[in-house]
Amino acid sequence: MSKSTCSLCQLWHSSIGKKIIVALTGIVLVCFLAGHLAGNLLMYSGAEAFNAYAEFLHSMLHGAGVWIARIVLLTCLVLHVVATICLVRSNRESKGQGYENEKTSVASGSSRIMIWSGLTILFFIFFHILHYTVRVDSELAGLGDNGDAYAMVILGFQSWYVSLFYIISITLLCSHLSHGVASIFQTLGLRTRNNAQLIEKGALAYTAIIWIGFVSIPFAIYFGLLD
């Protein structure tokens, strides 16, 4: 086995290594969300701009670009989830029957919320890919295949319960982000007493932008601002 493969194994087998993996993959996912939001906000510029953007994504590097992005994202998502599950399990094992003191129960409370919001996000991503990428609904498939991604998104949000599911999932995603983004700095040792407040405020501002931006789309469609 080469030296670099060994270093990767060592990283995976240590607790701090797994935390670093969660943080680094978290950065990739956080950047993806910002990029995905910026693209989706083109819905407000009209069908032509949004469809041109969708076409650009699919034709990048002669069609290979979107697959490279998918592989990178999927790898990061799997590593993020598996490393987190391993950390939670080894944390529980090392705590044994502990939960006696208040500090421990507060910490386990917040990580429990992170796990549940994380699992909901996974379910949401699965639904979302079937909805807009695979397009299991034949009406959406027809529009998407004709290159009208704008009409596909509008039609996809015609149902109030689909829109409500998106809004609830995005809210849970943001609850996950509000805790996760600040934790990245802590894990990577970038948080100091001087910048702690700035990091907290920055994480909150990023989360608020993500929430408002994504949630605004089903709302705007429901209230007829986009059609």
Ligand code: HEM
């Ligand atoms: C209002 C909110 C959203 C809208 C309108 C939206 C729109 C879309 C559309 C149209 C696609 C299909 C792109 C294509 O293949 O042509 C897509 C793909 C995707 N979206 Fe979203 N999205 C939203 C929220 C989210 C959120 C919150 C996440 C992350 C948790 C997310 C993650 C993804 C992923 C992973 C893909 C698959 C990319 C691919 O492989 O094609 N989306 N989205």
